[in-house]
Amino acid sequence: MAHCYVHIPFCRERCPYCDFFLVPGTRLMEPFFDALLQETEARLCEFGSEPVGSIHFGGGTPSLAGPRRIGRWLALFSDRVEIKGDAEITLEANPEDCRKHVMGEFRTLGINRVSLGVQSFSGRKLERLGRKHTPDEACQVMQEMLGLFGNVSLDLICGVPDEDMDEWHADLEAAISLQPHHISVYMLTVEAGTKLQREIHWGRCTGPDEGFQAEAYLLAVERLTQEGFMHYEVSNFARPGYFSRYNSGSWRREPYIGLGPSAHTLLKDGSGERRKANVASLVRYISAPHDASTGYELLTPEERQTEEVFLSLRLGEGIALQQLQVIHRQRAQWLEGMLEKFMLEGFLEIRRGRVRLTPRGFLFSDHITQTLLPS
Numbered sequence: 001m002a003h004c005y006v007h008i009p010f011c012r013e014r015c016p017y018c019d020f021f022l023v024p025g026t027r028l029m030e031p032f033f034d035a036l037l038q039e040t041e042a043r044l045c046e047f048g049s050e051p052v053g054s055i056h057f058g059g060g061t062p063s064l065a066g067p068r069r070i071g072r073w074l075a076l077f078s079d080r081v082e083i084k085g086d087a088e089i090t091l092e093a094n095p096e097d098c099r100k101h102v103m104g105e106f107r108t109l110g111i112n113r114v115s116l117g118v119q120s121f122s123g124r125k126l127e128r129l130g131r132k133h134t135p136d137e138a139c140q141v142m143q144e145m146l147g148l149f150g151n152v153s154l155d156l157i158c159g160v161p162d163e164d165m166d167e168w169h170a171d172l173e174a175a176i177s178l179q180p181h182h183i184s185v186y187m188l189t190v191e192a193g194t195k196l197q198r199e200i201h202w203g204r205c206t207g208p209d210e211g212f213q214a215e216a217y218l219l220a221v222e223r224l225t226q227e228g229f230m231h232y233e234v235s236n237f238a239r240p241g242y243f244s245r246y247n248s249g250s251w252r253r254e255p256y257i258g259l260g261p262s263a264h265t266l267l268k269d270g271s272g273e274r275r276k277a278n279v280a281s282l283v284r285y286i287s288a289p290h291d292a293s294t295g296y297e298l299l300t301p302e303e304r305q306t307e308e309v310f311l312s313l314r315l316g317e318g319i320a321l322q323q324l325q326v327i328h329r330q331r332a333q334w335l336e337g338m339l340e341k342f343m344l345e346g347f348l349e350i351r352r353g354r355v356r357l358t359p360r361g362f363l364f365s366d367h368i369t370q371t372l373l374p375s
């Protein structure tokens, strides 16, 4: 099944911790959409004959584009590409932009899943994160979105400077009490070039405490799974039947086509698997949308295997033991020893022929994955 990602690179302001490709303000929204329509037209042939199983409007804050522009893109796309009848069509949105009647218009256009950047229900944390909504607004908007859409996700961030376990616990309980279908839990990271990094460098605030984040992550896994959420990816929890189809598809390396600046594409055909990335420059994108990408790169078998191991071990379902045995067939004993070591440390388990990281293992997933990559 193929998927489509549309990157809409605008936010009202850049949050202090964010290093995504985006520009603050919406002045270039109209020329951007003209370019997006041109790029889409030019790349329709890449979608082939297989119906598209999901469309994800990400960003940035795609809801800032408004129903008129999103509707214009959907009209072009659905006219020329077959979309599965039950396709998941997600719009990322921030609570301060979710006016009920506007979101109702998005629903009429076919948006059937909303992913809300709530981040926290603590006024102190929201202020620290530079977010523009209040805890009350987040709760009210969540309730309204749950009334409008049959599939609502919310994001939480953990490890904000000076956060303690009571504050994190309260965030988890508030999220659970709203009964969303899906919750993403992200640990705050300090990205190069961000305002947060500069503030830490100048001593104006402390960086995230890894020990605290590890404990907080395990608490999130415990509470959310107790409440019936499935821990289906390192940072993602969903009620049965509500896994994000777009994200699951990309983690399982199903083909996806990314439109918009900085978006990535993975195509599979008779000649193999090919990746490409669009330019991370709005000016270049708007001035030459037909020429937005860096060109396709054919993946070598080693690159494919590396991606498979790396992405599969992020998932709750893990990777087939047999697949690891094929990858490491030249050093079968070494693999057995490594798996045994990680199992004894409580980082990994093998069930029904699949190697899966435990919640504690997810805390060390970079190290474990790095070890199990093809040599």
Ligand code: SF4
Binding pocket: 010, 011, 013, 014, 015, 018, 019, 020, 022, 059, 060, 061, 094, 117
């Ligand atoms: S709203 Fe989201 S995408 Fe936009 S700047 Fe903040 S964190 Fe980044």
